[in-house]
Amino acid sequence: MIRSCVIGWPISHSRSPIIHGYWLRKYGIAGSYMRQPVAPEALANFLSELGASGFAGCNVTLPHKEAAFALVTRADESTERLGAVNTIYLRDGRTLGTNTDGEGFINSLKQSVPGLSLGGTRAMMLGAGGASLAVVNALLEQGVEELVVANRTLERTEQLRRRFGTRVKPLAWERAGDQLGDCSLLVNTTSLGMKGQPDLQLDLSRLAVDTVVADIVYTPLRTQLLSDAASRGNQVVEGLGMLLHQAVRGFSLWFGVTPEVTPELHDLVARDIDPEYCR
Ligand SMILES: NC(=O)c1ccc[n+]([C@@H]2O[C@H](COP(=O)([O-])OP(=O)(O)OC[C@H]3O[C@@H](n4cnc5c(N)ncnc54)[C@H](OP(=O)(O)O)[C@@H]3O)[C@@H](O)[C@H]2O)c1
Numbered sequence: 001m002i003r004s005c006v007i008g009w010p011i012s013h014s015r016s017p018i019i020h021g022y023w024l025r026k027y028g029i030a031g032s033y034m035r036q037p038v039a040p041e042a043l044a045n046f047l048s049e050l051g052a053s054g055f056a057g058c059n060v061t062l063p064h065k066e067a068a069f070a071l072v073t074r075a076d077e078s079t080e081r082l083g084a085v086n087t088i089y090l091r092d093g094r095t096l097g098t099n100t101d102g103e104g105f106i107n108s109l110k111q112s113v114p115g116l117s118l119g120g121t122r123a124m125m126l127g128a129g130g131a132s133l134a135v136v137n138a139l140l141e142q143g144v145e146e147l148v149v150a151n152r153t154l155e156r157t158e159q160l161r162r163r164f165g166t167r168v169k170p171l172a173w174e175r176a177g178d179q180l181g182d183c184s185l186l187v188n189t190t191s192l193g194m195k196g197q198p199d200l201q202l203d204l205s206r207l208a209v210d211t212v213v214a215d216i217v218y219t220p221l222r223t224q225l226l227s228d229a230a231s232r233g234n235q236v237v238e239g240l241g242m243l244l245h246q247a248v249r250g251f252s253l254w255f256g257v258t259p260e261v262t263p264e265l266h267d268l269v270a271r272d273i274d275p276e277y278c279r
Protein backbone atom coordinates (compact mmCIF):
# COMPACT_ATOMS: atom_id res chain seq x y z
CA MET A 1 0.00 0.00 0.00
CA ILE A 2 1.57 3.28 -1.15
CA ARG A 3 0.84 6.21 1.15
CA SER A 4 1.00 9.94 0.67
CA CYS A 5 -0.48 12.95 2.44
CA VAL A 6 -0.73 16.71 2.52
CA ILE A 7 0.90 18.52 5.42
CA GLY A 8 -0.05 21.97 6.69
CA TRP A 9 -1.07 23.83 9.83
CA PRO A 10 -4.04 23.94 9.83
CA ILE A 11 -4.88 21.37 7.17
CA SER A 12 -8.60 20.64 7.52
CA HIS A 13 -9.44 22.94 4.56
CA SER A 14 -7.30 21.04 2.02
CA ARG A 15 -9.13 19.60 -0.98
CA SER A 16 -6.13 17.55 -2.10
CA PRO A 17 -7.54 14.31 -0.58
CA ILE A 18 -10.59 14.62 -2.85
CA ILE A 19 -8.33 14.93 -5.91
CA HIS A 20 -5.91 12.12 -5.08
CA GLY A 21 -8.69 9.90 -3.72
CA TYR A 22 -10.50 10.24 -7.05
CA TRP A 23 -7.39 9.20 -8.99
CA LEU A 24 -6.60 6.29 -6.65
CA ARG A 25 -10.11 4.93 -7.30
CA LYS A 26 -10.04 5.70 -11.03
CA TYR A 27 -6.73 3.90 -11.61
CA GLY A 28 -7.43 1.09 -9.13
CA ILE A 29 -4.29 1.79 -7.10
CA ALA A 30 -3.90 0.33 -3.63
CA GLY A 31 -2.84 3.57 -2.00
CA SER A 32 -3.94 6.22 0.42
CA TYR A 33 -3.73 9.99 0.64
CA MET A 34 -4.64 11.80 3.84
CA ARG A 35 -4.55 15.17 5.56
CA GLN A 36 -1.73 15.33 8.08
CA PRO A 37 -1.61 18.26 10.50
CA VAL A 38 2.03 19.18 11.18
CA ALA A 39 2.87 22.09 13.49
CA PRO A 40 5.80 24.30 12.41
CA GLU A 41 8.01 23.05 15.23
CA ALA A 42 7.33 19.43 14.17
CA LEU A 43 8.11 19.90 10.45
CA ALA A 44 11.81 18.96 10.44
CA ASN A 45 11.17 15.79 12.39
CA PHE A 46 8.15 14.86 10.25
CA LEU A 47 10.15 15.18 7.02
CA SER A 48 13.17 13.30 8.34
CA GLU A 49 10.82 10.44 9.36
CA LEU A 50 8.71 10.54 6.18
CA GLY A 51 9.94 7.23 4.75
CA ALA A 52 10.08 5.50 8.13
CA SER A 53 6.45 6.55 8.65
CA GLY A 54 5.55 4.69 5.46
CA PHE A 55 5.02 7.66 3.15
CA ALA A 56 6.24 7.80 -0.46
CA GLY A 57 6.13 11.58 -0.18
CA CYS A 58 3.72 14.39 0.55
CA ASN A 59 2.25 17.66 -0.57
CA VAL A 60 3.20 20.74 1.40
CA THR A 61 0.89 23.65 1.98
CA LEU A 62 0.78 26.77 4.16
CA PRO A 63 2.70 27.67 6.21
CA HIS A 64 5.43 25.11 5.41
CA LYS A 65 6.38 25.68 1.75
CA GLU A 66 9.54 27.74 2.40
CA ALA A 67 10.63 25.84 5.51
CA ALA A 68 10.24 22.52 3.69
CA PHE A 69 12.34 23.86 0.80
CA ALA A 70 15.17 24.48 3.27
CA LEU A 71 14.82 20.96 4.69
CA VAL A 72 14.79 18.80 1.54
CA THR A 73 18.01 17.18 0.34
CA ARG A 74 17.67 18.71 -3.11
CA ALA A 75 15.20 20.68 -5.23
CA ASP A 76 15.18 21.02 -9.02
CA GLU A 77 16.46 24.17 -10.71
CA SER A 78 13.08 25.78 -11.30
CA THR A 79 12.12 25.20 -7.67
CA GLU A 80 15.43 26.71 -6.49
CA ARG A 81 14.29 30.00 -8.07
CA LEU A 82 11.09 29.89 -6.02
CA GLY A 83 12.55 28.88 -2.67
CA ALA A 84 9.34 26.99 -1.86
CA VAL A 85 8.21 23.40 -2.40
CA ASN A 86 4.68 22.00 -2.60
CA THR A 87 5.61 18.38 -3.41
CA ILE A 88 8.10 16.06 -1.73
CA TYR A 89 9.08 12.55 -2.83
CA LEU A 90 11.64 10.01 -1.73
CA ARG A 91 14.29 8.51 -4.02
CA ASP A 92 17.18 6.30 -2.87
CA GLY A 93 16.74 7.46 0.70
CA ARG A 94 16.86 11.12 -0.29
CA THR A 95 14.07 13.62 0.33
CA LEU A 96 13.54 15.55 -2.92
CA GLY A 97 11.46 18.69 -3.32
CA THR A 98 9.72 20.26 -6.24
CA ASN A 99 7.06 22.85 -6.94
CA THR A 100 4.19 22.08 -9.29
CA ASP A 101 2.12 25.26 -8.84
CA GLY A 102 3.56 26.92 -11.96
CA GLU A 103 2.92 23.98 -14.27
CA GLY A 104 -0.51 23.67 -12.64
CA PHE A 105 -1.27 27.22 -13.71
CA ILE A 106 0.13 26.80 -17.23
CA ASN A 107 -1.50 23.41 -17.88
CA SER A 108 -4.83 24.76 -16.69
CA LEU A 109 -4.46 27.69 -19.11
CA LYS A 110 -3.56 25.32 -21.94
CA GLN A 111 -6.46 22.98 -21.21
CA SER A 112 -8.91 25.90 -21.15
CA VAL A 113 -7.41 27.80 -24.09
CA PRO A 114 -5.85 25.24 -26.45
CA GLY A 115 -3.26 26.78 -28.73
CA LEU A 116 -2.54 29.72 -26.42
CA SER A 117 1.02 30.85 -27.03
CA LEU A 118 2.63 33.21 -24.55
CA GLY A 119 6.12 33.37 -26.09
CA GLY A 120 7.21 36.93 -26.91
CA THR A 121 4.02 38.48 -25.50
CA ARG A 122 3.18 41.07 -22.86
CA ALA A 123 1.17 39.88 -19.88
CA MET A 124 -0.11 41.47 -16.70
CA MET A 125 -0.19 39.93 -13.25
CA LEU A 126 -2.05 41.43 -10.30
CA GLY A 127 -0.48 40.60 -6.93
CA ALA A 128 2.98 39.79 -5.65
CA GLY A 129 2.23 37.51 -2.69
CA GLY A 130 3.29 33.93 -2.05
CA ALA A 131 1.28 32.34 -4.85
CA SER A 132 2.50 34.87 -7.42
CA LEU A 133 6.05 33.49 -7.38
CA ALA A 134 5.19 30.24 -9.13
CA VAL A 135 3.05 32.12 -11.66
CA VAL A 136 5.85 34.58 -12.51
CA ASN A 137 8.37 31.79 -12.83
CA ALA A 138 6.09 29.77 -15.08
CA LEU A 139 5.14 32.70 -17.32
CA LEU A 140 8.79 33.64 -17.81
CA GLU A 141 9.62 29.99 -18.57
CA GLN A 142 6.86 30.14 -21.20
CA GLY A 143 8.75 33.01 -22.83
CA VAL A 144 6.59 35.98 -21.82
CA GLU A 145 8.63 38.97 -22.96
CA GLU A 146 7.24 41.58 -20.60
CA LEU A 147 5.40 40.74 -17.39
CA VAL A 148 3.79 43.82 -15.90
CA VAL A 149 3.17 43.26 -12.19
CA ALA A 150 0.81 45.51 -10.27
CA ASN A 151 0.60 45.14 -6.51
CA ARG A 152 -0.73 47.29 -3.69
CA THR A 153 2.68 47.16 -2.02
CA LEU A 154 5.02 48.23 -4.81
CA GLU A 155 8.13 47.04 -2.98
CA ARG A 156 6.99 43.44 -3.41
CA THR A 157 6.94 43.87 -7.20
CA GLU A 158 10.49 45.25 -7.00
CA GLN A 159 11.45 42.13 -5.09
CA LEU A 160 10.00 40.01 -7.91
CA ARG A 161 12.08 41.96 -10.42
CA ARG A 162 15.25 41.43 -8.40
CA ARG A 163 14.46 37.74 -8.12
CA PHE A 164 13.28 36.99 -11.66
CA GLY A 165 14.96 39.69 -13.76
CA THR A 166 14.13 42.66 -15.91
CA ARG A 167 11.31 41.08 -17.89
CA VAL A 168 9.29 41.78 -14.71
CA LYS A 169 7.96 45.36 -14.94
CA PRO A 170 6.67 46.74 -11.63
CA LEU A 171 3.57 48.91 -11.90
CA ALA A 172 1.72 50.97 -9.29
CA TRP A 173 -1.53 49.25 -8.28
CA GLU A 174 -3.68 52.25 -9.25
CA ARG A 175 -2.34 52.17 -12.81
CA ALA A 176 -3.24 48.57 -13.63
CA GLY A 177 -6.40 49.49 -15.57
CA ASP A 178 -4.51 52.03 -17.74
CA GLN A 179 -1.93 49.46 -18.79
CA LEU A 180 -4.26 46.62 -19.76
CA GLY A 181 -4.06 47.10 -23.52
CA ASP A 182 -1.89 44.72 -25.61
CA CYS A 183 -1.81 41.98 -22.96
CA SER A 184 -2.03 38.37 -24.09
CA LEU A 185 -2.99 37.45 -20.53
CA LEU A 186 -4.29 39.12 -17.40
CA VAL A 187 -3.97 37.04 -14.24
CA ASN A 188 -5.12 37.82 -10.75
CA THR A 189 -2.95 36.31 -8.01
CA THR A 190 -4.18 38.59 -5.22
CA SER A 191 -6.65 37.29 -2.67
CA LEU A 192 -9.17 39.94 -3.78
CA GLY A 193 -12.38 38.38 -5.03
CA MET A 194 -11.96 35.39 -2.73
CA LYS A 195 -14.88 34.50 -0.47
CA GLY A 196 -14.71 36.75 2.58
CA GLN A 197 -12.37 39.26 0.88
CA PRO A 198 -13.26 42.49 -0.91
CA ASP A 199 -13.88 42.32 -4.67
CA LEU A 200 -11.14 43.26 -7.07
CA GLN A 201 -11.98 46.69 -8.47
CA LEU A 202 -10.42 47.01 -11.91
CA ASP A 203 -11.53 49.10 -14.87
CA LEU A 204 -11.63 46.65 -17.78
CA SER A 205 -12.51 49.24 -20.44
CA ARG A 206 -9.00 49.02 -21.97
CA LEU A 207 -8.96 45.22 -22.00
CA ALA A 208 -8.62 43.86 -25.55
CA VAL A 209 -11.19 41.23 -26.44
CA ASP A 210 -8.51 38.63 -27.23
CA THR A 211 -6.82 38.93 -23.82
CA VAL A 212 -7.23 35.73 -21.82
CA VAL A 213 -8.25 36.51 -18.24
CA ALA A 214 -7.29 34.07 -15.48
CA ASP A 215 -7.83 34.10 -11.75
CA ILE A 216 -6.06 31.79 -9.33
CA VAL A 217 -8.73 32.38 -6.68
CA TYR A 218 -11.10 29.40 -6.73
CA THR A 219 -13.57 30.20 -3.96
CA PRO A 220 -15.90 31.24 -5.57
CA LEU A 221 -15.34 29.14 -8.66
CA ARG A 222 -15.99 32.14 -10.89
CA THR A 223 -14.83 35.42 -9.39
CA GLN A 224 -16.37 38.78 -10.20
CA LEU A 225 -13.29 39.59 -12.32
CA LEU A 226 -13.92 36.52 -14.47
CA SER A 227 -17.66 37.19 -14.72
CA ASP A 228 -16.99 40.77 -15.82
CA ALA A 229 -14.37 39.67 -18.35
CA ALA A 230 -16.59 36.88 -19.71
CA SER A 231 -19.47 39.28 -20.18
CA ARG A 232 -17.15 41.44 -22.31
CA GLY A 233 -16.44 38.41 -24.50
CA ASN A 234 -12.99 37.50 -23.12
CA GLN A 235 -11.93 33.89 -22.61
CA VAL A 236 -11.59 33.23 -18.91
CA VAL A 237 -9.75 30.58 -16.88
CA GLU A 238 -10.92 29.71 -13.38
CA GLY A 239 -8.52 29.05 -10.48
CA LEU A 240 -9.77 25.54 -9.80
CA GLY A 241 -7.92 24.28 -12.88
CA MET A 242 -4.58 25.26 -11.34
CA LEU A 243 -5.42 23.37 -8.15
CA LEU A 244 -6.27 20.23 -10.13
CA HIS A 245 -3.30 20.39 -12.49
CA GLN A 246 -0.72 21.09 -9.77
CA ALA A 247 -1.67 17.73 -8.26
CA VAL A 248 -0.76 15.68 -11.36
CA ARG A 249 3.02 15.38 -10.96
CA GLY A 250 2.91 14.51 -7.25
CA PHE A 251 0.49 11.67 -7.94
CA SER A 252 2.75 10.43 -10.71
CA LEU A 253 5.89 10.61 -8.50
CA TRP A 254 4.31 8.69 -5.61
CA PHE A 255 1.93 6.26 -7.32
CA GLY A 256 3.63 5.77 -10.72
CA VAL A 257 0.67 6.75 -12.93
CA THR A 258 0.31 10.11 -14.64
CA PRO A 259 -3.33 10.95 -13.96
CA GLU A 260 -5.75 12.88 -16.11
CA VAL A 261 -7.64 16.00 -15.08
CA THR A 262 -11.09 14.95 -16.23
CA PRO A 263 -14.37 16.89 -16.30
CA GLU A 264 -15.62 14.39 -13.72
CA LEU A 265 -12.79 15.32 -11.32
CA HIS A 266 -13.39 19.00 -11.96
CA ASP A 267 -17.07 18.65 -11.11
CA LEU A 268 -16.35 16.59 -7.99
CA VAL A 269 -14.13 19.31 -6.51
CA ALA A 270 -16.32 22.12 -7.83
CA ARG A 271 -19.30 20.64 -5.96
CA ASP A 272 -17.22 20.49 -2.78
CA ILE A 273 -16.53 24.21 -3.17
CA ASP A 274 -20.07 25.08 -4.21
CA PRO A 275 -22.71 22.41 -3.52
CA GLU A 276 -25.00 24.11 -6.06
CA TYR A 277 -22.44 23.92 -8.84
CA CYS A 278 -23.67 22.36 -12.05
CA ARG A 279 -21.94 22.34 -15.39
N1 LIG B 1 -5.60 28.01 -7.68
C1 LIG B 1 -4.63 27.58 -6.89
O1 LIG B 1 -4.16 26.44 -7.00
C2 LIG B 1 -4.07 28.51 -5.86
C3 LIG B 1 -2.78 28.28 -5.32
C4 LIG B 1 -2.29 29.16 -4.37
C5 LIG B 1 -3.06 30.25 -3.96
N2 LIG B 1 -4.29 30.43 -4.51
C6 LIG B 1 -5.11 31.60 -4.09
O2 LIG B 1 -4.36 32.77 -4.43
C7 LIG B 1 -4.73 33.83 -3.55
C8 LIG B 1 -3.45 34.52 -3.02
O3 LIG B 1 -2.72 33.60 -2.22
P1 LIG B 1 -1.28 33.97 -1.61
O4 LIG B 1 -0.82 32.77 -0.88
O5 LIG B 1 -0.41 34.59 -2.64
O6 LIG B 1 -1.66 35.13 -0.56
P2 LIG B 1 -0.66 36.23 0.06
O7 LIG B 1 0.74 35.75 0.06
O8 LIG B 1 -1.30 36.62 1.35
O9 LIG B 1 -0.76 37.47 -0.97
C9 LIG B 1 -1.94 38.22 -1.06
C10 LIG B 1 -1.86 39.16 -2.25
O10 LIG B 1 -3.12 39.86 -2.35
C11 LIG B 1 -2.86 41.26 -2.22
N3 LIG B 1 -3.95 41.90 -1.47
C12 LIG B 1 -4.56 41.44 -0.35
N4 LIG B 1 -5.51 42.30 0.07
C13 LIG B 1 -5.49 43.34 -0.81
C14 LIG B 1 -6.24 44.55 -0.92
N5 LIG B 1 -7.20 44.87 -0.04
N6 LIG B 1 -5.97 45.39 -1.97
C15 LIG B 1 -5.00 45.06 -2.87
N7 LIG B 1 -4.26 43.95 -2.81
C16 LIG B 1 -4.50 43.08 -1.79
C17 LIG B 1 -1.55 41.38 -1.48
O11 LIG B 1 -0.99 42.64 -1.73
P3 LIG B 1 0.14 43.24 -0.71
O12 LIG B 1 1.43 42.64 -1.14
O13 LIG B 1 0.04 44.71 -0.91
O14 LIG B 1 -0.29 42.81 0.69
C18 LIG B 1 -0.78 40.23 -2.14
O15 LIG B 1 -0.34 40.57 -3.42
C19 LIG B 1 -5.59 33.19 -2.46
O16 LIG B 1 -6.94 33.46 -2.77
C20 LIG B 1 -5.32 31.71 -2.60
O17 LIG B 1 -6.41 30.90 -2.22
C21 LIG B 1 -4.80 29.60 -5.45
